Amino acid sequence: MFIIAGLGNPGEKYHGSRHNIGFYVLDLLAQAHGIRLNKIRHKAVLGEGWIGDQKVVLAKPQTFMNNSGESLLALKQWYKPEMGHIIVIYDDVDLDPGVVRIRASGSAGTHNGMRSILYLLQESDFPRVRVGIGRPPEGWELADYVLSRFREEEIEIVKKACSRAAEGVECILSQGVEQAMSRYNG
Numbered sequence: 001m002f003i004i005a006g007l008g009n010p011g012e013k014y015h016g017s018r019h020n021i022g023f024y025v026l027d028l029l030a031q032a033h034g035i036r037l038n039k040i041r042h043k044a045v046l047g048e049g050w051i052g053d054q055k056v057v058l059a060k061p062q063t064f065m066n067n068s069g070e071s072l073l074a075l076k077q078w079y080k081p082e083m084g085h086i087i088v089i090y091d092d093v094d095l096d097p098g099v100v101r102i103r104a105s106g107s108a109g110t111h112n113g114m115r116s117i118l119y120l121l122q123e124s125d126f127p128r129v130r131v132g133i134g135r136p137p138e139g140w141e142l143a144d145y146v147l148s149r150f151r152e153e154e155i156e157i158v159k160k161a162c163s164r165a166a167e168g169v170e171c172i173l174s175q176g177v178e179q180a181m182s183r184y185n186g
Helices: 018-034 067-079 112-123 143-147 150-175 176-182
Strands: 001-004 039-041 046-051 054-061 086-090 100-103 128-132
Touching: 001 018, 001 067, 001 100, 018 046, 018 054, 018 086, 018 128, 018 143, 018 150, 046 067, 046 150, 054 067, 054 150, 067 086, 067 112, 086 150, 100 150, 100 176, 128 150, 150 176
Parallel strands: 001 054, 001 086, 086 128
Antiparallel strands: 039 046, 046 054, 100 128
16 A cells, blocks of 8 residues: 655645645546545545555645645554655755656655655655756745746646656556656656
8 A cells, every 4th residue: 555645735725836746746646547536534635546556545635735744644644554655746946847856765855845744754764756846036935936836838847747757656656666766767
């Protein structure tokens, strides 16, 4: 059993924002594999199903980004997956727009959602899939930038990156994180 969590902020106000990349990738996975995101438990919108021969729980934490760890901790305590069977998908300002980076473990970097997850789980040995959104333009505050919507000229790049990230998650499930890193990083 794998828990796949896409990070974002709940509510229409944040729909389409850079910070909601994890939600978009999760939606692609749900659609591609016929998984309905139709339950609300563990502070998340959930869908249970199969990707290939792996049983999965797709989760969109509803705690707002900075408290994502609350939902992941509740999910971990309920489903009891191995740490390597938790996959977190999120945006990264330190990667250029459209770049996908998969890691087997690591730090939170500048991402407050990941800081919350690492703090509450007290573990860092789980795969993560980061999708680049680029740095804020000069004069922008980071918080304003990550909550802003993509510009028209960025949308196609972001769609391709989200598809690539979803394929990377599928590769993690079928062939392992090392294979996914070699195929999808860059």
